[in-house]
Amino acid sequence: MCSAHYTLCFQMERKQGEVDHLELELDRPIPLTDKERVMIQDSWAKVYQNCEDVGVAILIRLFVNFPSSKQYFSQFKHIEDTRELEQSSQLRKHAHRIMNAINTLVENLDNSEKMASVLKLVGKAHALRHNVDPVYFKILSGVILEVLGEEFPEDVTPAVGSAWTKLLATLCCSLKAVYEEVGWTPQSASTG
Known part of the structure; x- marks a missing residue:
């Protein structure tokens, strides 16, 4: 985990229901309180009952609002129709x-x-294997917050959203540390 204290701020400007801009500032993470852990776990229990549908909604929102994110998914990066993507x-x-x-992360707060351990596996795979x-x-953290808040x-x-924001800040900070640990740089990424 990131040892520094943190502040995370998601700012989304919308036009006609779409995200036009997402700004995520990660200064220093602020640890979760016990009350925040409980709020996250309680809200997640309800979300996770529909895990596949919520996960699909998050990915579709990511791809629609941030089309460049599809470049990392060779199996469906050329699918433009959202209904086809959903299927x-x-x-x-x-x-x-x-x-x-x-x-797994929520269960182990x-x-x-x-x-x-989980974040190291995720970070290494995304840095080294998927670039x-x-x-x-x-960006995904902002999309997750948006979809959970709407759904x-x-x-x-x-x-609860504030607690999730703090958790997602910690996750981003930890993943960034894994990327630094493995020596990932934008220049090392494949153009693939």
């Missing part, structure tokens, strides 16, 4: 993997070693 078995598998990884620019983790407004209240 893609490859997209559904990846959505399920993302949701399972988040679930009080186990920093387990969280660090994903780490900025996409920040689960009773469960993801402003206070």
Whole structure:
């Protein structure tokens, strides 16, 4: 985990319901309180009941609002139709993997070693095997917050959203540290 304290601010400007700009500032993470851990776990329990559909909604929103993110997905990067994307078995598998990884992290909010282990695996795979620019983790974090807030407004209240923001800041910070540890640089990424 990132040892520094942090502040994370997601700012989204919208026009006609679409995200035109996402700014994520990661200064220093602020640790979660016990109350925030409980809020995250309680809200996630409801989200995870529909894990595949929510995961697909997150990926579709990511691809629609940030089309450049599709470059990392050879199986469906050329699919333009969102209905076709939603039906893609490859997209559904990846959505399920993302949701399972988040679930493991949420279940282990009080186990920093387990969280660090999961984030190290995710970070190394995305840095070394997939050459994903780490900025996409920040973008994905904003999309996750947006989708959870829209799809689960009773469960993801402003206070819960704030707790999720702190958690996602920690995750981004930790993933950035893994990228630095393995020596990833934009120049080392494939153009693939």
